[in-house]
Amino acid sequence: MGAAVLLMSMSADGYIAGPNDRPGNPGGDDFMRLHEWYVGAQGEFGRPEGEAAMIWDELNATGAVVVGRRTGEQVDYYGGDHHGVPIFVLSHSPATVDYPNVRFVADLESAIAQAKAAAGDKDVLVHGAVTAQQALAAGLLDELQLSQVPVLFGAGLRLFDVLPRRIELDIVRVIDTPQATHIRYRVRR
Amino acid sequence: MGAAVLLMSMSADGYIAGPNDRPGNPGGDDFMRLHEWYVGAQGEFGRPEGEAAMIWDELNATGAVVVGRRTGEQVDYYGGDHHGVPIFVLSHSPATVDYPNVRFVADLESAIAQAKAAAGDKDVLVHGAVTAQQALAAGLLDELQLSQVPVLFGAGLRLFDVLPRRIELDIVRVIDTPQATHIRYRVRR
Numbered sequence: 496m497g498a499a500v501l502l503m504s505m506s507a508d509g510y511i512a513g514p515n516d517r518p519g520n521p522g523g524d525d526f527m528r529l530h531e532w533y534v535g536a537q538g539e540f541g542r543p544e545g546e547a548a549m550i551w552d553e554l555n556a557t558g559a560v561v562v563g564r565r566t567g568e569q570v571d572y573y574g575g576d577h578h579g580v581p582i583f584v585l586s587h588s589p590a591t592v593d594y595p596n597v598r599f600v601a602d603l604e605s606a607i608a609q610a611k612a613a614a615g616d617k618d619v620l621v622h623g624a625v626t627a628q629q630a631l632a633a634g635l636l637d638e639l640q641l642s643q644v645p646v647l648f649g650a651g652l653r654l655f656d657v658l659p660r661r662i663e664l665d666i667v668r669v670i671d672t673p674q675a676t677h678i679r680y681r682v683r684r
Numbered sequence: 685m686g687a688a689v690l691l692m693s694m695s696a697d698g699y700i701a702g703p704n705d706r707p708g709n710p711g712g713d714d715f716m717r718l719h720e721w722y723v724g725a726q727g728e729f730g731r732p733e734g735e736a737a738m739i740w741d742e743l744n745a746t747g748a749v750v751v752g753r754r755t756g757e758q759v760d761y762y763g764g765d766h767h768g769v770p771i772f773v774l775s776h777s778p779a780t781v782d783y784p785n786v787r788f789v790a791d792l793e794s795a796i797a798q799a800k801a802a803a804g805d806k807d808v809l810v811h812g813a814v815t816a817q818q819a820l821a822a823g824l825l826d827e828l829q830l831s832q833v834p835v836l837f838g839a840g841l842r843l844f845d846v847l848p849r850r851i852e853l854d855i856v857r858v859i860d861t862p863q864a865t866h867i868r869y870r871v872r873r
Contacts, residue, residue, distance in 0.1 A: 507830075507853060507869065508844035509698045525850060631836065641696075645855050645869055647820065649847025655697035658838025661714060664696060666834050669865055671858040678865055680696065680834055 497618040498637035499561070499607050501627050502554060504529040504675070505654050506644055511624050512652035521569035523651055529644050532674035546670045550640060550677055558614025559583065561606050563623030572597045577620075581613045585626060607635050624654050631682070632659050638667065639680040686807040687826035688750070688796050690816050691743060693718040693864070694843050695833055700813050701841035710758040712840055718833050721863035735859045739829060739866055747803025748772065750795050752812030761786045766809075770802045774815060796824050813843050820871070821848050827856065828869040 505511045506529060516523030533551070535541045542551040560577045564586040572582060575594030582597045583606045589599035600606035603626065610619040618638075621630060630636040641654075663683040670677035694700045695718060705712030722740070724730045731740040749766045753775040761771060764783025771786045772795045778788035789795035792815065799808040807827075810819060819825040830843075852872040859866035 507828075507867075508847075509842075528850075639696075643867075645853035647844065647847055647851040647853065649844075649850060653698075655836065655838075658697075658836055661717075661838060662836040664834035664836065666860075666862060666865060669858065669860040671855075671860065673855060676855060676858055676865065676867055678696075678832075 496611055497558060497614050497616055499611065499619045499621050499630065499635060500553075500557070500638040500640055501621045501630070501636055502550075502640045503622070503624075503627070503654055504532070504642040504644060506646050506648040506651075508647045508649065509653050509655060510648035510651040511654045513648060514650045516569065516652060518569050518571075525648065528646055529642075532642060532644065532672065534674075543672075543674075545672060547642075547672050547675070547677060549670065550642070553618070553640070554578075554620060556617060557620040558617030559610035560620045560622065561585070561603075561610045561626065562621075563626035565625060566623035581610070583610045583613075603629050603633060604635060624652055624656075627654060628656055628658065631662060634682075634684075636682055638682065639664070640677070641680070642675045642677045644675045685800055686747060686803050686805055688800065688808045688810050688819065688824060689742075689746070689827040689829055690810045690819070690825055691739075691829045692811070692813075692816070692843055693721070693831040693833060695835050695837040695840075697836045697838065698842050698844060699837035699840040700843045702837060703839045705758065705841060707758050707760075714837065717835055718831075721831060721833065721861065723863075732861075732863075734861060736831075736861050736864070736866060738859065739831065742807070742829070743767075743809060745806060746809040747806030748799035749809045749811065750774070750792075750799045750815065751810075752815035754814060755812035770799070772796075772799045772802075792818050792822060793824060813841055813845075816843060817845055817847065820851060823871075823873075825871055827871065828853070829866070830869070831864045831866045833864045 513523030513525040560582045567584040664680040667679040702712035702714040749771045756773040775788045853869040856868040
């Protein structure tokens with residue numbers, strides 16, 4: 496069975512979204528600054544050049560996505576398609592969408608269990624700050640792939656907020672590029 | 685003239701002190717977890733083995749220290765001695781201490797100017813979360829040397845809080861060890 500991996504880009508001061516995030520302004524002001532490292536050889540948004548390409552490839556090799564309602568809503572559930580895999584959206588009140596790959600699940604434990612089952616031996620991609628905090632608190636997250644961008648946002652939405660206890664991690668891999676420091680952690684059990 | 689360098693160890697979720705920090709419990713609960721990477725060949729607290737030794741050596745090559753009142757008080761102004769260099773403590777109400785190396789300065793700009801003058805061509809070591817935020821906001825910080833420890837604290841005192849604007853950084857160096865990811869940033873002007 497694969498791992499549940501949180502994958503997020505964040506500023507050096509821990510913000511994953513700028514101020515004023517809402518539908519129509521997903522990720523808030525300056526959100527794209529956190530994703531400039533996704534840039535290919537021709538300057539296009541996409542698979543990055545060099546070592547960070549690995550992260551793009553791993554992302555696209557995941558077998559299912561779990562995303563919070565807030566994040567899901569803001570990006571219109573990825574238009575119903577995230578590299579062709581099932582998308583599990585956490586929500587107590589399912590929206591009506593015409594996206595066959597999108598399923599609404601009321602609780603996180605069940606969403607991650609269903610996503611892991613759907614993914615088989617592939618990893619599950621977890622997305623969203625609120626979802627990340629809940630998954631960490633509930634012991635449902637296996638790994639964190641954080642891309643730390645050399646900028647201080649100073650405001651916005653933080654990836655990490657209050658947790659019920661100290662959680663130890665192990666550093667699995669560091670990819671050092673001028674655009675970002677990509678750190679992969681495993682949650683210690 | 686040297687650079688003003690903030691040097692701090694912090695958790696992966698951005699805390700530089702645990703809950704309940706006060707005199708008698710400097711850095712709060714679990715504070716030492718953030719400084720376990722300062723461990724030498726015999727397991728003693730001190731100059732670390734391997735590449736991280738560089739950070740210890742740079743710290744001890746600085747020519748002056750600037751520290752906030754809160755941090756300064758909690759550690760009793762380092763007992764009056766921080767590798768033998770002048771210590772500038774930010775405070776509007778100077779304490780009475782019998783430490784010849786300790787000077788109280790009312791404002792940050794003047795404290796950093798005096799520390800840079802005292803340090804000559806050596807760097808100035810800046811310490812403390814509140815001081816860091818003020819120095820960043822005022823454009824008085826040149827570099828940040830952050831040691832990110834693989835642990836989520838979930839509570840305590842954050843290094844970064846609200847800033848008046850976005851501040852761009854450049855990654856100068858990453859030292860990748862199992863104990864911590866040490867990132868040195870330069871503040872872009």
